[in-house]
Amino acid sequence: xxxxxxxxxxxxxxxxxxxxxxxxxxxxxxxxxxxxxxxxxxxxxxxxxxxxxxxxxxxxxxxxxxxxxxxxxxxxxxxxxxxxxxxxxxxxxxxxxxxxxxxxxxxxxxxxxxxxxxxxxxxxxxxxxxxxxxxxxxxxxxxxxxxxxxxxxxxxxxxxxxxxxxxxxxxxxxxxxxxxxxxxxxxxxxxxxxxxxxxxxxxxxxxxxxxxxxxxxxxxxxxxxxxxxxxxxxxxxxxxxxxxxxxxxxxxxxxxxxxxxxxxxxxxxxxxxxxxxxxxxxxxxxxxxxxxxxxxxxxxxxxxxxxxxxxxxxxxxxxxxxxxxxxxxxxxxxxxxxxxxxxxxxxxxxxxxxxxxxxxxxxxxxxxx
Numbered sequence: 001x002x003x004x005x006x007x008x009x010x011x012x013x014x015x016x017x018x019x020x021x022x023x024x025x026x027x028x029x030x031x032x033x034x035x036x037x038x039x040x041x042x043x044x045x046x047x048x049x050x051x052x053x054x055x056x057x058x059x060x061x062x063x064x065x066x067x068x069x070x071x072x073x074x075x076x077x078x079x080x081x082x083x084x085x086x087x088x089x090x091x092x093x094x095x096x097x098x099x100x101x102x103x104x105x106x107x108x109x110x111x112x113x114x115x116x117x118x119x120x121x122x123x124x125x126x127x128x129x130x131x132x133x134x135x136x137x138x139x140x141x142x143x144x145x146x147x148x149x150x151x152x153x154x155x156x157x158x159x160x161x162x163x164x165x166x167x168x169x170x171x172x173x174x175x176x177x178x179x180x181x182x183x184x185x186x187x188x189x190x191x192x193x194x195x196x197x198x199x200x201x202x203x204x205x206x207x208x209x210x211x212x213x214x215x216x217x218x219x220x221x222x223x224x225x226x227x228x229x230x231x232x233x234x235x236x237x238x239x240x241x242x243x244x245x246x247x248x249x250x251x252x253x254x255x256x257x258x259x260x261x262x263x264x265x266x267x268x269x270x271x272x273x274x275x276x277x278x279x280x281x282x283x284x285x286x287x288x289x290x291x292x293x294x295x296x297x298x299x300x301x302x303x304x305x306x307x308x309x310x311x312x313x314x315x316x317x318x319x320x321x322x323x324x325x326x327x328x329x330x331x332x333x334x335x336x337x338x339x340x341x342x343x344x345x346x347x348x349x350x351x352x353x354x355x356x357x358x359x360x361x362x363x364x365x366x367x368x369x
Contacts, residue, residue, distance in 0.1 A: 021071050021083045024120065027180050028067075028088065031116055032060050034176030035099065038169065042106060047161050052102040059098065063091040085121065086129050090136055092117045097140035101147060105161045109173040111141075116177055119184040123191075216290040218268060219275035227289025227297050231343050234299055238337045246307035248298040249350045250278070250314075250332040253362045255294035258326075270323055274330075277317040281310060297347075298332075304367055307334050311365045331357040335368035 036057055042048030067088055076082045092113065099110035114137060121130055148155050161169070214226035222230065237243040252258075252274060259267040271294065278288050278298065286300045298314075300307050311332055322328040333353025337346050353368040360366065 015074070017082070018071065018074060018077070022068070024083065025064075025067055025071055025088075027183055028092065028116075028120070029064050031113055031176060031180050032064060032095070035110075035113060035173070036060060038109075038172055038176065039099070039103070042103070042169075045161065045165065047104040047106055049102065052155075056095070056098055056102060060095055063088075063095070067091075081124065083124065085124050086132070089117050089121055089125075089133055093133060093137045094140060097137070097144045100141060101144040101155060104155070105166065106169055109170045112173045112177045116180045116184065119181055119188075122184075122188065216275075219272050219290055221275045221279060222287065222289035224289065224291055227287075227291065228343070230287055230289070231297070231299065231347075234301075235337060235341070235343045235346065239339055239341075241339070243301055244303065244337065245299055245301045246304055246334055246336045247346055247350050248300070248307060248311060248332045248334045248365065249291065249347070249354045250296040250298055250330050251354060251358070252294040253329045253331055253358075258328075262326075270328060273322045274318060274328065277321050278314050281313045281317055286310070304334065304336050307336070308365070308367070315363075315365075329363035331362045332365035333357055333368060334365055 039048055039053055039056070043050055043053060067084070070076050070084060071082075076084050096111060096114050096117070099113075100107045103110045117137075118130075118133065121133060125133070214222060216223040231247070234243065234245050238245055252270070255267065255270070258270055271290075275288070275290065275296070278296065282288060282298075282300070286298070288296055288298045291297045298310070300310050311334065315330070318328050318330060331354060333350045333356065335346055335350040335353060349368040353366040357364050357366040
């Protein structure tokens with residue numbers, strides 16, 4: 001490690017969070033330094049008293065040193081706000097009001113740093129803390145005005161400043177303040193962009209969670225829970241004689257043999273291809289879901305004749321498109337929903353028909369009695 005890097009770590013700490021807090025302290029210190037430089041030039045211009053400036057510089061120096069010691073030591077990390085933001089900004093408000101008191105004809109430009117103070121407060125302060133700073137700023141400024149009015153001999157600033165010099169001093173104060181505001185604005189812009197990216201990522205994650213909650217992860221079609229909800233909806237509509245429907249429980253024949261001979265990866269490919277083949281044969285009003293393992297549930301609106309034709313189309317599609325090296329077949333049990341029949345009763349009748357199809361030699365469908 002270079003000497004420069006070691007020096008940075010000694011002064012700024014190798015702790016990332018502590019280093020960030022010290023960076024904010026450094027920005028505030030640069031504003032103090034710039035303002036102090038302008039006030040020092042005011043001594044030569046005749047509008048700043050050396051004694052008043054010395055007292056103000058002593059206050060500012062004490063604030064800067066104490067803030068650095070507290071932050072660099074890590075002592076403030078025991079608090080909810082390790083940056084002791086309220087204390088630092090309160091000292092800044094007092095420094096601004098004090099500067100307004102002693103700056104004579106330049107007192108208006110002494111208020112410029114207040115913008116930096118409240119810009120820093122926008123990062124972490126809650127509304128009550130911001131309210132406190134606002135009340136402190138107004139009350140301390142009012143006190144400064146009263147002191148200037150009632151006790152003019154307490155205000156050692158004297159002399160008049162030509163208009164051009166006043167304008168130049170105002171511009172120089174802005175030169176001190178605006179870079180700090182630009183840094184704060186850049187950080188706020190970065191935080192806003194990061195927040196926007198996090199919001200987009202959260203939205204995408206929620207959509208993915210929602211998709212996984214209703215979809216089978218392997219095949220992409222409806223999972224058992226989603227299929228059950230759709231089935232309950234169809235049962236409700238059919239029971240009110242709105243939309244009659246048929247249900248088919250479909251089971252891939254000898255699927256265990258496929259896994260044993262070709263491996264589970266090939267078995268997964270068969271499941272995905274099977275789901276694709278079934279989906280391709282459905283109408284927009286029909287649905288398919290993975291019930292579990294190699295078992296699927298197909299719901300088609302209409303009568304048993306329509307359901308039987310659909311099974312034939314699916315059988316043909318599965319034979320030709322489901323697997324490249326070996327034929328794939330399935331057995332199915334079909335049942336038409338009866339009025340006042342529950343979803344479980346309908347599933348039980350279709351399941352009985354499915355096992356009848358298997359006992360009859362597989363690669364076929366049977367209609368429930």
